[in-house]
Amino acid sequence: MKKCALILYLIxxxxxxxxARRDAPVTRTVFAMDTVMNLTVYGKNGAAALDAAEQxxxxxxxxxxxxxxxxxxxxxNRDGTVIDRETxxxxxxxxxxxxxxxxxxxxxxxxxxxxxxxxxxxxxxxxPSQEEIDAALAHAGAKHVHIDGEQVILxxxxxxxxxxxxxxxxxxxxxxxxxxxxITGAVLDLGGDVALLGSKGxxxxxxxxxxxxxxxxxxxLETDGDRFIMTSGVYERYFEENGVRYHHxxxxxxxxxxxxxxxxxxxxxxxxVWADALATACCVLGAEGSLELRKTAVxxxxxxxxxxxxxxxxxxxxxxxxxxYTYEQVA
Amino acid sequence: xxxxxxxxxNKYDALVVLVVLALAAALGARVWFAPKSPAAELVVSVGNxxxxxxPFDDTExxxxxxxxxxxxxxxxxxxxxxxxxxxxxxxxxxxxxSRPGQSIVCLPARIVIAVEGAEESxxxxxxG
Numbered sequence: 001m002k003k004c005a006l007i008l009y010l011i012x013x014x015x016x017x018x019x020a021r022r023d024a025p026v027t028r029t030v031f032a033m034d035t036v037m038n039l040t041v042y043g044k045n046g047a048a049a050l051d052a053a054e055q056x057x058x059x060x061x062x063x064x065x066x067x068x069x070x071x072x073x074x075x076x077n078r079d080g081t082v083i084d085r086e087t088x089x090x091x092x093x094x095x096x097x098x099x100x101x102x103x104x105x106x107x108x109x110x111x112x113x114x115x116x117x118x119x120x121x122x123x124x125x126x127x128p129s130q131e132e133i134d135a136a137l138a139h140a141g142a143k144h145v146h147i148d149g150e151q152v153i154l155x156x157x158x159x160x161x162x163x164x165x166x167x168x169x170x171x172x173x174x175x176x177x178x179x180x181x182x183i184t185g186a187v188l189d190l191g192g193d194v195a196l197l198g199s200k201g202x203x204x205x206x207x208x209x210x211x212x213x214x215x216x217x218x219x220x221l222e223t224d225g226d227r228f229i230m231t232s233g234v235y236e237r238y239f240e241e242n243g244v245r246y247h248h249x250x251x252x253x254x255x256x257x258x259x260x261x262x263x264x265x266x267x268x269x270x271x272x273v274w275a276d277a278l279a280t281a282c283c284v285l286g287a288e289g290s291l292e293l294r295k296t297a298v299x300x301x302x303x304x305x306x307x308x309x310x311x312x313x314x315x316x317x318x319x320x321x322x323x324x325y326t327y328e329q330v331a
Numbered sequence: 332x333x334x335x336x337x338x339x340x341n342k343y344d345a346l347v348v349l350v351v352l353a354l355a356a357a358l359g360a361r362v363w364f365a366p367k368s369p370a371a372e373l374v375v376s377v378g379n380x381x382x383x384x385x386p387f388d389d390t391e392x393x394x395x396x397x398x399x400x401x402x403x404x405x406x407x408x409x410x411x412x413x414x415x416x417x418x419x420x421x422x423x424x425x426x427x428x429s430r431p432g433q434s435i436v437c438l439p440a441r442i443v444i445a446v447e448g449a450e451e452s453x454x455x456x457x458x459g
Contacts, residue, residue: 028379029376029379029443030379031378031379031438031441034438035436035438036436036438036441036443038456040455040456187455187456189456189457192457192458192459193458194456194457194458200455204455204456205453205454205455206454206455206456206457206458207432207453207454207456207457207458208457208458208459209457209458209459210459211459214425214426214427215426215427215428215429215430215433217457218459220453220454221458229458230458231458231459233459264459266458266459
């Protein structure tokens with residue numbers, strides 16, 4: 001009888017192997033925050049959860065865009081004060097990051113961005129004079145932002161730009177909404193910045209773009225869920241004048257495009273806002289500064305691409321794939 | 332059921348092995364003879380709506396949305412936006428796409444042209 005039972009057990013095991021059926025993933029494309037986003041969710045009621053996620057992205061886009069009349073940031077830049085819990089919390093975190101990065105990330109570079117033509121006003125790209133840069137630097141700095149409970153006070157004429165944390169904030173808020181609606185796994189492609197929620201039954205595999213070649217990849221990162229993978233690079237938004245390339249990542253200390261040894265920085269972190277801002281800060285700080293920052297800031301991993309063709313990475317789950325680079329896993 | 336007195340395999344053990352092997356062969360055959368995935372194709376979405384799937388053959392398409400027009404060129408080797416009247420021109424600068432997971436996005440026109448099908452890309456998203 002035992003053998004009969006064993007046979008039945010084996011048959012049952014084999015037959016049921018294919019029965020662990022999961023709900024098919026549901027995807028949604030959303031145009032928000034000046035990019036196209038692709039949201040994929042696993043779990044029951046995916047479509048309804050995505051409806052809520054999409055609405056939240058539109059709401060945050062309108063709430064955080066400084067160029068949108070009626071947004072909290074627009075009001076703050078105009079009036080110098082706003083009472084809004086969400087904005088206060090985001091600016092509190094932004095201030096913490098500014099301090100942790102020694103000012104390499106700064107949410108008050110709006111005026112400088114406008115000068116260079118990278119702002120929300122869609123102005124012409126141009127190289128501003130040193131006098132203009134100095135004037136804008138005089139009222140930049142996180143020290144001009146004061147938070148008292150839900151009230152934010154900005155020392156005008158300082159101007160805020162939350163573009164450096166908006167997608168990280170959006171990723172966190174959307175994940176919260178999806179979790180509340182019973183979604184067990186999600187991959188949110190927020191225009192090249194990725195937020196991972198929970199699990200799809202196996203490890204997430206995220207390809208990391210090669211900043212030097214369209215359609216090529218530095219490698220694939222295999223990771224658990226609840227991670228944010230945010231990238232900043234000098235290769236996406238730029239202009240050229242008199243043969244010199246000027247990119248959009250400004251060094252808050254000089255007011256000019258960051259002149260570090262990095263082409264791109266990908267940050268992997270459990271916190272979306274930190275991940276987003278740290279990616280920018282790393283591009284400003286350079287390879288050595290970024291690795292130093294890992295010792296003092298919140299826990300995070302990096303994949304750094306240097307101008308001399310090195311890829312420095314600190315994470316175990318990264319499998320290099322591109323030719324022409326020297327890969328080095330560092331502490 | 333008889334038990335082998337000396338612990339050696341008997342006909343019942345052989346039966347277990349045969350059943351397991353037969354099932355394994357059946358499962359293997361199912362995978363082996365499963366229909367192949369379709370060839371790679373371009374999926375064009377305008378706004379949030381998929382509007383067309385195009386095979387990689389020599390052809391051209393023009394899409395207008397949100398006040399802007401995007402002209403798509405397709406060959407068996409790839410597809411690209413050869414001209415567009417959008418202000419950013421990011422879609423034109425993207426260049427040729429041909430592999431699953433790659434896409435061309437025109438934000439002002441809200442048009443996405445993505446490669447799907449053939450083989451799985453092997454990843455869940457692209458960072459960067």
